[in-house]
Amino acid sequence: MIAHKTEFEGLFILEPKVFKDNRGHFFESFNQKKLTDLVGREYQFVQDNQSRSTYGVVRGLHFQTGAYEQAKLVRVLRGEVLDVVVDLRGDSPMYGRTFSIKLSEENALQLLIPRGFAHGLAVLSEEVDFFYKCDNFYSPEHEGGLHYSSLGIDWMIPEEKMIVSDKDKVLPIFESNTIR
Numbered sequence: 001m002i003a004h005k006t007e008f009e010g011l012f013i014l015e016p017k018v019f020k021d022n023r024g025h026f027f028e029s030f031n032q033k034k035l036t037d038l039v040g041r042e043y044q045f046v047q048d049n050q051s052r053s054t055y056g057v058v059r060g061l062h063f064q065t066g067a068y069e070q071a072k073l074v075r076v077l078r079g080e081v082l083d084v085v086v087d088l089r090g091d092s093p094m095y096g097r098t099f100s101i102k103l104s105e106e107n108a109l110q111l112l113i114p115r116g117f118a119h120g121l122a123v124l125s126e127e128v129d130f131f132y133k134c135d136n137f138y139s140p141e142h143e144g145g146l147h148y149s150s151l152g153i154d155w156m157i158p159e160e161k162m163i164v165s166d167k168d169k170v171l172p173i174f175e176s177n178t179i180r
């Protein structure tokens with residue numbers, strides 16, 4: 001596993017070592033000790049989530065607040081997404097900046113998203129199975145979010161093809177004083 005730093009403190013792109021042979025391939029998709037050694041802090045993941053979506057689905061941008069903030073370790077099991085995060089840490093030099101990366105079954109990349117970011121994804125392939133670990137439990141009372149049109153994010157999906165939940169359609173647009 002290689003951990004690629006980003007310009008955002010604590011946000012890492014993880015690249016697993018993939019072993020290929022005549023049967024197919026094998027890789028460690030999660031190794032607590034290696035992750036801790038690579039990123040210099042120990043995460044205790046307590047919840048796994050999985051979602052299936054079709055082309056054009058945009059989920060997000062979501063975060064949880066207060067005692068229920070969540071770090072996430074996200075990846076694609078099948079298909080391809082554009083994964084997008086927004087730094088909402090008020091004390092971060094990257095506050096209000098976005099980071100986007102294509103995650104796919106093919107590239108097997110993962111994104112480690114520390115607490116304090118909003119997270120979203122857009123489905124670029126016909127279907128996607130998306131999987132992520134969270135270091136805190138789901139709490140509907142602590143859900144927060146930003147409208148996907150915030151910050152001029154290019155989701156790589158034509159507007160008329162976007163499929164967005166009713167909940168996400170009414171999320172507020174990012175403003176310069178938005179903190180999580």
Ligand SMILES: Cc1cn([C@H]2C[C@H](O)[C@@H](COP(=O)(O)OP(=O)(O)O[C@H]3O[C@@H](C)C(=O)[C@@H](O)[C@H]3O)O2)c(=O)[nH]c1=O
Nearest residue numbers: 049051059060061062063119120121137138139165167
């Ligand atoms: C997130 C979540 C949802 N649910 C339920 C609530 C709801 O009835 C149903 C669908 O929830 P949502 O519409 O919020 O699902 P979704 O839009 O996929 O929400 C997810 O989006 C991505 C971008 C994230 O980063 C996640 O943290 C999460 O917020 O599942 C849980 O039971 N546990 C959970 O952890």
